[in-house]
Amino acid sequence: MSCLVCDRLVSIADPLDTSVVVVYADLTWVAYRGAPPDSIMVAARRHTSWYWDLDESEQSSLGTVLTLLAETVRSISHSSPVYCVGLGENSRHFHVLLMQRDKQLADEIHDSIRLSTARLLQR
Numbered sequence: 001m002s003c004l005v006c007d008r009l010v011s012i013a014d015p016l017d018t019s020v021v022v023v024y025a026d027l028t029w030v031a032y033r034g035a036p037p038d039s040i041m042v043a044a045r046r047h048t049s050w051y052w053d054l055d056e057s058e059q060s061s062l063g064t065v066l067t068l069l070a071e072t073v074r075s076i077s078h079s080s081p082v083y084c085v086g087l088g089e090n091s092r093h094f095h096v097l098l099m100q101r102d103k104q105l106a107d108e109i110h111d112s113i114r115l116s117t118a119r120l121l122q123r
Contacts, residue, residue: 004093006093008032009030020033026065028058029042029043029065031065034099040072042065049094051094053094054094073100077100082099083100
């Protein structure tokens with residue numbers, strides 16, 4: 001079974017593939033423009049299932065990389081705060097999306113939390 005994030009990292013390494021815009025890269029992390037405008041996808045170079053599989057080097061550098069890139073998203077989008085979203089259902093490879101706080105998205109998230117809480121309280 002193929003990993004979508006690993007496949008993306010292979011295409012990033014191909015100098016002829018210009019479909020992905022890399023905004024940050026080091027030995028541990030690669031960050032590239034995400035699907036929503038003004039967002040950045042951050043992925044571990046090494047295939048890891050999720051947070052629990054990050055090695056010590058990845059763990060120690062993640063905060064620094066996210067802080068740097070979150071500031072970049074904030075300055076590009078003129079938005080504060082910046083969300084750090086990790087959804088691993090489609091690809092079990094550690095990656096997170098840094099995105100601006102859009103009012104509609106924030107309202108949808110808050111509504112969803114309220115509905116979930118209400119359902120739990122009704123049990």
